[in-house]
Amino acid sequence: xxxxxxxxIGREWPSLSGPVRRAFLxxxxxxxxxxAINVVAKALSWLDMIEDVPRLxxxxxxxxxxxxxxxxxxxxxxxxxxxxxxxxxARIYLALGIxxxxxxxxxxxxxxxxxxxxxxxxxxxxxxxxxRAKDFGE
Numbered sequence: 001x002x003x004x005x006x007x008x009i010g011r012e013w014p015s016l017s018g019p020v021r022r023a024f025l026x027x028x029x030x031x032x033x034x035x036a037i038n039v040v041a042k043a044l045s046w047l048d049m050i051e052d053v054p055r056l057x058x059x060x061x062x063x064x065x066x067x068x069x070x071x072x073x074x075x076x077x078x079x080x081x082x083x084x085x086x087x088x089x090a091r092i093y094l095a096l097g098i099x100x101x102x103x104x105x106x107x108x109x110x111x112x113x114x115x116x117x118x119x120x121x122x123x124x125x126x127x128x129x130x131x132r133a134k135d136f137g138e
Contacts, residue, residue: 020080027073034059034066062110074104 034057041053052058059066081097084090106112119125 023076027076030069031066031073034069038066067107071104071108074100074107078104 037057038053038059041050041057044050045052055061056064057066058064061067077100078097081093081100085093085097
């Protein structure tokens, strides 16, 4: 690829190897499939052909398949960057691995949602502009 010129990265940003590239593309395609299913289901619900998007497939619902699939994607990113760091000792891979680990933990444990609820309660926030009080806390 190209020289990034950043400390700790080395000269080149390595390309994805064959198996990693295929896994990455599979994850993206599955994501697109979930989105397509939601678009079609929403259109069918607007046409009164179905009641609503099935909860298990709804991208807006906690603990539905798309959200659970996100955990797999975050874990995949953490693993890829951990292996890249172990092979190169480039600090950028360590930093990216830590960032994706934080995203994974926040998503899986709903940290910012829980903090938002607490902040709204402690600060006495009220809903406004079409947002709930907890949304301001988040």
